Amino acid sequence: MKEKDAIVDFNDHQVVLYTEKEDDSLGPVQTGSYISKNYLDDYRLKHKNLDDSLLVKLQNNEISPIYYFMTMEDLTISELAGRVGIASFKVKSHLKPEGFLKMRVGTLKKYAEVFNVPLANMLQIITTRQDNKWRVHHDEKSTENFIEQIKTGNPLIVITQIERK
Amino acid sequence: MSDIQFNHKMAAHCESGTVTALLNHGGFEITEPMVFGMASGIFFAYFHKMSNFTFPTFVVRNKPGQMRTNIEKRTGAKFKTASYKDPIKAEKALDDLLEQNIPVAVQVDFFYMDYLPAWFRVHNNVHFITIVGKKDSKYLVSDCYFPKIAEIDAESLRKGRSAGGEMAPNGFLFYLKSIPKKEDINFEKEIKKGIKRAGYYMLKIPIPFLGIKGILKFADKIEEWPKFARDTEHLSHEIMKINVLLEDQGTGGAGFRFMYATFLRQASELLNDAKLLEMSKKMMEIGDGWRSISVFAARIGKNRDLGPERLKELSEMIRERAQVEKVFFTELYQLVK
Numbered sequence: 184m185k186e187k188d189a190i191v192d193f194n195d196h197q198v199v200l201y202t203e204k205e206d207d208s209l210g211p212v213q214t215g216s217y218i219s220k221n222y223l224d225d226y227r228l229k230h231k232n233l234d235d236s237l238l239v240k241l242q243n244n245e246i247s248p249i250y251y252f253m254t255m256e257d258l259t260i261s262e263l264a265g266r267v268g269i270a271s272f273k274v275k276s277h278l279k280p281e282g283f284l285k286m287r288v289g290t291l292k293k294y295a296e297v298f299n300v301p302l303a304n305m306l307q308i309i310t311t312r313q314d315n316k317w318r319v320h321h322d323e324k325s326t327e328n329f330i331e332q333i334k335t336g337n338p339l340i341v342i343t344q345i346e347r348k
Numbered sequence: 349m350s351d352i353q354f355n356h357k358m359a360a361h362c363e364s365g366t367v368t369a370l371l372n373h374g375g376f377e378i379t380e381p382m383v384f385g386m387a388s389g390i391f392f393a394y395f396h397k398m399s400n401f402t403f404p405t406f407v408v409r410n411k412p413g414q415m416r417t418n419i420e421k422r423t424g425a426k427f428k429t430a431s432y433k434d435p436i437k438a439e440k441a442l443d444d445l446l447e448q449n450i451p452v453a454v455q456v457d458f459f460y461m462d463y464l465p466a467w468f469r470v471h472n473n474v475h476f477i478t479i480v481g482k483k484d485s486k487y488l489v490s491d492c493y494f495p496k497i498a499e500i501d502a503e504s505l506r507k508g509r510s511a512g513g514e515m516a517p518n519g520f521l522f523y524l525k526s527i528p529k530k531e532d533i534n535f536e537k538e539i540k541k542g543i544k545r546a547g548y549y550m551l552k553i554p555i556p557f558l559g560i561k562g563i564l565k566f567a568d569k570i571e572e573w574p575k576f577a578r579d580t581e582h583l584s585h586e587i588m589k590i591n592v593l594l595e596d597q598g599t600g601g602a603g604f605r606f607m608y609a610t611f612l613r614q615a616s617e618l619l620n621d622a623k624l625l626e627m628s629k630k631m632m633e634i635g636d637g638w639r640s641i642s643v644f645a646a647r648i649g650k651n652r653d654l655g656p657e658r659l660k661e662l663s664e665m666i667r668e669r670a671q672v673e674k675v676f677f678t679e680l681y682q683l684v685k
Contacts, residue, residue, distance in 0.1 A: 189601070200606060217596075218595065227467065256470075257471065265400075266512040299507065
């Protein structure tokens with residue numbers, strides 16, 4: 184691949200590729216990621232669609248928060264079990280709402296650490312009126328918000344709605 | 349507080365990049381392609397069903413850790429290694445080394461490296477970064493996949509270093525202990541050993557999903573991928589991940605084939621070997637073929653054009669890679685036998 188064909192203008196995701204230079208030598212070039220520049224929006228759309236469909240199931244008490252986060256973070260049962268430090272059959276039971284209800288808080292805390300979310304976020308869905316892209320990792324800073332708690336069909340799950348003034 | 353003057357730069361791949369950076373920092377000048385090639389980094393393995401993967405997948409390099417151990421054998425450089433199951437002991441060991449101004453490579457789960465964008469981070473226990481200092485409660489990180497020195501707080505680094513699961517980091521760290529004199533290294537012998545080992549793993553290893561057999565397995569099995577997908581969008585995501593695995597996850601492009609071509613070019617110049625130069629050109633062309641697969645996978649995934657005919661077309665492209673690589677590695681192996 185020629186260096187000129189490898190160059191992509193995308194600062195948010197840089198990679199190093201090895202290419203043929205103009206002088207025929209081979210060497211590294213730091214450039215933007217081709218797939219991120221051209222397909223990141225599609226990735227985000229698919230991610231959002233999956234998120235939305237799982238959140239509906241979560242609110243309808245069809246799946247547990249463990250199932251939600253495990254799927255969103257692309258982990259298998261055995262991989263999640265290894266990370267939390269419990270047996271796979273226990274993780275399997277925690278994927279269902281009735282199994283999740285029997286879980287100890289200490290175990291829930293371990294799951295939250297693996298998923299890298301606050302424990303409270305295992306039991307709530309945070310959204311805004313403008314769009315539902317607001318998630319715990321969202322870094323938007325705002326000090327003027329309304330917060331409303333909305334119950335769902337799942338007795339352990341509430342929606343925390345945050346709205347700007 | 350440490351004061352390590354570390355020359356950070358991005359690299360093609362985390363393990364080869366980290367090993368190269370530590371060697372260079374220690375005064376042993378070597379390029380990343382040379383490390384990669386001498387350490388027999390090039391490989392292929394296809395995993396159709398594994399308990400730690402949610403979907404069929406493949407890898408294009410040798411087992412994590414082997415680049416470091418192989419480059420030790422090839423050059424005589426020595427790395428000191430240690431593992432700590434206890435995160436507090438792991439942190440203390442790291443801090444003690446930083447106090448001595450020693451840059452330290454650590455193994456982490458990529459997911460917790462929060463200086464990277466959230467959409468970029470996945471659970472992957474075999475990412476290597478170099479810790480080059482500590483400022484208050486934040487560590488200074490030289491990550492090959494990030495354009496500048498990053499900062500990570502102690503808690504995030506602790507999570508990354510103590511993650512469980514397959515190939516768990518277990519607080520693993522390594523740092524450079526000693527370097528050899530370049531004049532003491534028989535580069536011709538060691539380069540050929542590196543090539544021979546890579547050739548063995550691509551051609552001769554008797555396991556049906558490894559090496560050339562692995563590429564063929566991939567070609568065969570990709571037409572079955574739809575039955576593993578939840579829906580079309582899931583299949584689209586996994587097909588497009590082929591591009592990520594070949595180009596973006598840290599390979600130097602085309603599943604490490606471009607970096608291997610560069611190694612062969614550098615080896616040909618070092619050894620004044622015209623045959624290796626010829627093989628370098630061939631490997632670059634092979635890489636171009638893999639790049640075509642990457643672009644094709646991204647396009648059909650985006651367009652949701654994932655019917656049997658399209659997957660068959662993709663399968664044929666992959667099968668062709670297996671055929672050309674078999675010819676290539678057979679020729680290369682004969683050169684160094």
